[in-house]
Amino acid sequence: MKECDLYKKEKDRIRCFACSHKCFISKGKTGICGVRKNIGNKLYLLVYGKVASMNIDPIEKKPLYHFLPGTFSFSIGTVGCNFRCGFCQNFEISQIKERQIFGKDISPEEIVQKAIKSKCKSISYTYTEPAIFIEFVKDIAKLAKKKKLKNILVTNGFFTKESFDYITDYVDAMNIDLKSFSDEFYRKICGGRLEPVLETIKRAHKKGIHLEITTLVIPGENDSEKEFEQIAKFISSVDKNIPWHISRFFPIYKMQNRDVTPLLTLKIAEKIGKKYLKYVHVGNI
Template identity: 55%
Template sequence: MSHIAWLSKKLDSGKVLCQACAQACKLDEGEYGICGVRRVEDGELRLLVYGLAAAVNIDPVEKKPMFHFLPKTRVFSIGTVGCNFSCKFCQNYDISQYPKEHEHKIVGREFPPQSIVEAAVDNVCKSIAYTYNEPIVFFEYTYDTAKLAHERGLKNIYVTSGYETRKAIDLLAPYIDGMNIDIKSFSDEFYKEICGARLKPVLEAVKYAHEKGIWIEITTLLIPGKNDSDEEIRGIAKFIAELDTSIPWHLSAFHPTYKMLDVARTPESTLLRAYKIGQEEGLKYIYVGNIDNEDHESTYCPNCKNRVIDRSGNIGQFVTNDLDEEGRCPHCGYMLEGVWS
């Protein structure tokens, strides 16, 4: 389905500027954006995946991962094809890179915003997540859905690589309640060579989304020999801590995939080393993922150090939340930061 991609601007040159993400594609008639799903047709930028879902699931919210956002609840997850990044380690490359690898072919089943919201309500989900591929590339679809979701009392989550423009964040802020943003590395070279992007716009998007009051959690996939040096890890930890020490940081283990099949899995020792560095930099909430480690996946009160949310099994499989609806620790009364109700 094609739909006007209204987050765009016609330039004096005759080109059309896409204003959704920091790639800032300037397109002539018939040209596609880097994402592969935004194209100029008859002088207008159009979103080719509006209302076309390539992936739909009901997940534990912990799987996003969002650990301080409505724990133990179900989230209705949806994604399309297309992405503005080209990460060589992408876990969802079959949909994210589909248009680029199939001569701009678009696939997906019809699933308009109203139907998504109805399905989320019918399945007793508390939120909708725009995930699997990069949601900013199907901005107008997410915007319309999120607005309807709020009208039905549902919250909204962006699971994103953090390339949103300020204009996009301004428009999303009233309707997007939480974002899990990847900081994939603290090296611009890594972003250019492995992801087809740059570091600075990501850091700027994190800061601006936080400034707008959206609940932020950060994820870093640690890849052996690529972004797992003490220097890089500490750089990310310092950046987060200087912004807000209460932002949760998810440290995730890499599994060989896509164009990085020759790179080894991340050892648990690397995650625990990063966990310690995060603690040294003053972060309150640090988590490890893609491994089975209950002690480092659970939440501890920063004040009294008691465990207040237990997580075990597969992600989101077994969760015990001892906090009240305001996020208050039952042991000392400390109000943990997050979205709890």
């Protein structure tokens, strides 16, 4: 556990700025993510140096298809998340309570050494949302950069301006989920909001970070032609060269009773995407 950087004291409470929830946290409590706790009116990151998932993944699995292709990325994530997506593929580590915090104790130095030893070209902060363990990300990313490793954020994009500015000098590439173009979808299914995600996409592009975007297409939720069109149009308004990954949904977690995304739906999304964007990739099939 380590004291967080991204917070301010406001009377007898704390305000966290690591993500756009901007939680007010009273003494003894954690924020929505469950991993940032007010102890004695200071905010602590409970998962600093505690990695719940660590793998050597092909970079295409992030997915990034246009950044260091054919290389491996040393991939890590802690427990906890700031979203509550009913379709989360990593719900066993993302949806936890404070008392369930677990992970392997490992320092930023050890992570960087392992990445080098396993001949990875990059480190990916992934599986759960890196914004919630951003101080840990920064300490690893600084060391990684010195060793000429690239840093990749795989994120839901729910950053604040403060957290974006805090980390992005050390970030080379991002895959940002654009889960829907409906604020209602974000609020009801994810416990988030759309606008901060759109802002992060625009900021990342402006900063010159390599950017790819992913949308998981869930039958009956975000699979209308209108929504595909809105997403593709938005991405192209930022830059038509940003790759868009359209990903197939399989029933999981709270969405066990849904169908797998029909291939036809994915083809329709691909066709619409290609009207606006240069690179459209259908994945998870």
